[in-house]
Amino acid sequence: MFSYKVNDEISIELLQQHDKEELYQLIDSNREYLRKWLLWVDKRKSPDDFTSIIPIWLHNYAENNGFDVGVKYNGKLVGMIGLHYIDWKNRATSIGYFLSEDAQGKGIITKCIEALLPYLFIKLKLNRVEIQVAAGNEKSRAIPARLGFTNECVKRDGQWLYDHYEDLITYSLLASEWEK
Numbered sequence: 659m660f661s662y663k664v665n666d667e668i669s670i671e672l673l674q675q676h677d678k679e680e681l682y683q684l685i686d687s688n689r690e691y692l693r694k695w696l697l698w699v700d701k702r703k704s705p706d707d708f709t710s711i712i713p714i715w716l717h718n719y720a721e722n723n724g725f726d727v728g729v730k731y732n733g734k735l736v737g738m739i740g741l742h743y744i745d746w747k748n749r750a751t752s753i754g755y756f757l758s759e760d761a762q763g764k765g766i767i768t769k770c771i772e773a774l775l776p777y778l779f780i781k782l783k784l785n786r787v788e789i790q791v792a793a794g795n796e797k798s799r800a801i802p803a804r805l806g807f808t809n810e811c812v813k814r815d816g817q818w819l820y821d822h823y824e825d826l827i828t829y830s831l832l833a834s835e836w837e838k
Contacts (some may be wrong), residue, residue, distance in 0.1 A: 664773045668766055670727040678708040680735045691759040695795050697819055729770055736761035739770055750786035768801050779833045786832055793825035802829035
């Protein structure tokens with residue numbers, strides 16, 4: 659099982675079936691907050707909704723095709739980071755994340771991504787990592803900017819979010835930039 663200790667307070671871990679209650683409670687208690695930026699939130703209506711999703715996450719990890727991991731802060735699940743599909747031909751991937759509202763402002767996601775970059779660039783030998791965020795999500799946009807990602811472009815009306823389109827901003831970091 660994949661588990662990585664980022665620091666004394668933060669760890670990232672593959673989620674198992676026994677985590678589905680805690681994951682559902684995390685999402686449910688932050689539903690209104692997360693709903694502003696994430697379309698899938700309303701689709702998660704019970705812990706059972708994760709019964710079929712968690713095996714997919716585990717399979718993706720086992721097949722070396724990305725992962726979805728829980729982010730724990732002092733042992734409590736506070737969010738997730740996903741390493742989406744890995745494009746092995748182009749040695750590229752993208753990262754997605756969410757964090758509970760009460761865990762914000764502690765640098766948790768920034769520290770997690772910073773800890774993952776050596777894994778992505780050295781161990782997996784990827785060349786490019788992307789992070790795509792909604793233009794209006796200032797807190798989320800600050801993370802790739804803080805980590806030295808380049809703001810590449812705005813995908814106008816790139817995402818339909820419930821009742822409106824949202825521009826998406828693509829940030830990227832190349833292995834050669836990270837090495838510096």
